[in-house]
Amino acid sequence: MSWTLFVKLLRDIRWPMFFVCLLIFAYELLWAKITSRLLEITPKLLSLFGSFGAMKAFENEVLRGPGELIRSMLGGEMVQINDPQSLLSVGYVHPFIITVYCIWAIGRSSGAIAGEIDRGTMELLLAQPIARWKVITTHLAVDIVTIPVLVACMVLGTAAGIHLFDVYGAAAPVVGPNRPVVIRLEDFARAAINSAALMFAVSGYTIFLSAIGRYRWRVLGVALGVTLVQFLINILGEVWSPLQALRPFTVFYYYRPQPIILRLPGQWMVPISRGFSESAWFMAHVVVTLTLVGAVGYLLAIWRFTRRDLPAPL
Amino acid sequence: MLLETDRLTKDYGRFRALDSLTLSIGRGEIFGLLGPNGSGKSTTIRLLLGFLRPTSGSARIAGFDCWSQSVEVRRQVAYLPGELRLYENMTGRQLLRFLSRLHDQPLDGEADRLAKRFEIDLSKPISSLSSGMKRKLALIQVLLPRVPLVILDEPTNTLDPVMRDELLDQLLHAKAEGKTVLFSSHVLPEVERVCDRISILARGRLVHLQPMSELRQIRAARVRFAPGSKPTTPPRLDGIQLKEQQDGAMTFVCEGNLDPLLGWLAEHRVVDLRIEPIGLSTVYQRYHGTVS
Numbered sequence: 001m002s003w004t005l006f007v008k009l010l011r012d013i014r015w016p017m018f019f020v021c022l023l024i025f026a027y028e029l030l031w032a033k034i035t036s037r038l039l040e041i042t043p044k045l046l047s048l049f050g051s052f053g054a055m056k057a058f059e060n061e062v063l064r065g066p067g068e069l070i071r072s073m074l075g076g077e078m079v080q081i082n083d084p085q086s087l088l089s090v091g092y093v094h095p096f097i098i099t100v101y102c103i104w105a106i107g108r109s110s111g112a113i114a115g116e117i118d119r120g121t122m123e124l125l126l127a128q129p130i131a132r133w134k135v136i137t138t139h140l141a142v143d144i145v146t147i148p149v150l151v152a153c154m155v156l157g158t159a160a161g162i163h164l165f166d167v168y169g170a171a172a173p174v175v176g177p178n179r180p181v182v183i184r185l186e187d188f189a190r191a192a193i194n195s196a197a198l199m200f201a202v203s204g205y206t207i208f209l210s211a212i213g214r215y216r217w218r219v220l221g222v223a224l225g226v227t228l229v230q231f232l233i234n235i236l237g238e239v240w241s242p243l244q245a246l247r248p249f250t251v252f253y254y255y256r257p258q259p260i261i262l263r264l265p266g267q268w269m270v271p272i273s274r275g276f277s278e279s280a281w282f283m284a285h286v287v288v289t290l291t292l293v294g295a296v297g298y299l300l301a302i303w304r305f306t307r308r309d310l311p312a313p314l
Numbered sequence: 315m316l317l318e319t320d321r322l323t324k325d326y327g328r329f330r331a332l333d334s335l336t337l338s339i340g341r342g343e344i345f346g347l348l349g350p351n352g353s354g355k356s357t358t359i360r361l362l363l364g365f366l367r368p369t370s371g372s373a374r375i376a377g378f379d380c381w382s383q384s385v386e387v388r389r390q391v392a393y394l395p396g397e398l399r400l401y402e403n404m405t406g407r408q409l410l411r412f413l414s415r416l417h418d419q420p421l422d423g424e425a426d427r428l429a430k431r432f433e434i435d436l437s438k439p440i441s442s443l444s445s446g447m448k449r450k451l452a453l454i455q456v457l458l459p460r461v462p463l464v465i466l467d468e469p470t471n472t473l474d475p476v477m478r479d480e481l482l483d484q485l486l487h488a489k490a491e492g493k494t495v496l497f498s499s500h501v502l503p504e505v506e507r508v509c510d511r512i513s514i515l516a517r518g519r520l521v522h523l524q525p526m527s528e529l530r531q532i533r534a535a536r537v538r539f540a541p542g543s544k545p546t547t548p549p550r551l552d553g554i555q556l557k558e559q560q561d562g563a564m565t566f567v568c569e570g571n572l573d574p575l576l577g578w579l580a581e582h583r584v585v586d587l588r589i590e591p592i593g594l595s596t597v598y599q600r601y602h603g604t605v606s
Binding site for chain 2 (some may be wrong): 119
């Protein structure tokens with residue numbers, strides 16, 4: 001990588017990065033507030049329904065059919081209204097946070113190569129003694145530095161929200177007088193690794209598209225389209241069996257922060273044979289798979305960008 | 315030789331943008347690359363900088379292959395693109411510092427000296443500069459690095475006449491420092507003024523290559539004879555060619571010594587004689603018709 005270019009790239013994104021960090025932090029803060037509020041009204045709902053079982057039955061009835069999609073997007077069966085840890089975990093799978101991550105990854109990586117070619121500044125940069133592969137690896141270094149900062153803001157938002165909106169206090173009546181309220185922040189930090197890997201995967205295939213493209217908006221459109229299709233396949237595949245076999249081919253299938261936060265068995269692993277056969281004959285590690293997707297994207301970008309002609313600016 | 319190309323060819327699909335260009339440029343030379351749009355000038359420059367991969371043939375700068383060793387090549391080169399795009403979010407000084415660091419060279423007082431000569435404020439954001447000012451800033455970034463070769467693609471575009479003169483002076487200064495300058499241009503007088511050698515490209519082919527000193531030796535002699543005394547046959551003299559003849563007048567192209575022509579004219583009744591260097595425009599017109 002080139003240190004000079006690295007510093008310049010960080011300087012270029014410092015303000016957008018600051019605002020996205022703020023947005024992510026504020027969103028998780030808000031989600032902690034929502035969790036606190038949900039926990040506060042749970043005793044009232046309980047008195048209405050009589051038991052948690054009746055409440056669950058009502059939820060199942062409401063989210064039947066097309067409503068399954070909503071439940072699928074928000075973590076499905078894993079959400080327990082009397083468990084603050086599971087309620088807070090919804091903030092990590094909510095489409096809003098996924099959208100923010102994807103837009104950041106796509107926006108930055110699409111501009112990395114195609115954007116500079118489009119603006120004509122790539123010619124100025126590559127007229128200097130810098131190898132093309134170094135341009136790509138410098139963008140990789142930027143990802144390695146910025147992505148952890150973004151996901152750290154998510155965890156910090158959760159941590160700040162828990163204390164600011166007294167989630168412990170709101171959960172105490174729901175959990176019961178003799179049971180301690182358990183919120184393990186370290187589990188949210190572990191889940192953030194999965195979020196970082198998702199962002200890296202999206203950034204990886206986008207930078208490949210950027211390395212073969214000429215116009216930023218075209219690359220942006222294709223990358224957004226590819227990402228949206230993957231998102232829809234993953235969501236629809238959960239409720240519509242013909243699409244189930246395609247889910248392992250989407251990056252979102254490997255985005256499972258909830259099992260990690262809730263410490264469910266096999267929390268880091270997903271079966272990639274689902275849809276082909278009932279038996280889970282091969283399991284994939286969610287972080288390793290997403291990191292591999294990102295790494296392959298970067299390698300393909302280097303391979304293609306070092307061999308292509310650099311078009312003249314329009 | 316600092317720069318050599320050997321049958322350098324570039325195809326875009328079925329279109330041949332550059333066809334078997336063989337060229338050598340020595341150290342300390344100012345070399346002009348002429349031709350209209352689409353003649354292959356920019357393609358040649360982009361091949362030299364490793365922006366494009368040659369379809370066949372090769373180009374070398376300071377012994378390094380322009381495609382496979384392009385980083386080493388660009389360590390030897392400072393380049394001014396024809397279509398100029400700068401980082402708009404930087405100030406002039408930040409841009410110069412950034413580019414100097416990529417060249418592993420510190421930004422010294424030379425930047426301020428050049429900024430003063432080109433009358434540009436380096437503390438201003440590039441986004442606030444006019445296109446002429448941006449051009450000046452780009453020229454400074456080309457003149458700053460201590461490299462043996464400077465490549466300029468139509469460098470005087472958008473410059474006012476005073477700054478154009480200043481640039482040409484700077485090119486001569488670069489030459490005096492031992493740098494080689496390769497520049498493409500449409501503006502023939504400025505090429506004539508500074509170049510040691512020129513080449514003319516037409517449809518991707520090198521059609522003319524000549525030292526300017528040689529070109530300056532070629533003169534056109536327009537002779538008007540007295541009525542009824544125009545010779546019926548032109549002279550057969552070394553280095554003298556009849557270019558055209560009209561009623562009572564003949565135009566000759568003379569290379570080298572004029573004595574034989576003047577001796578022949580002394581035998582005839584001449585009423586008017588004009589001798590002037592043919593200039594680059596005449597050569598250019600031979601290949602491209604009207605002069606840009």
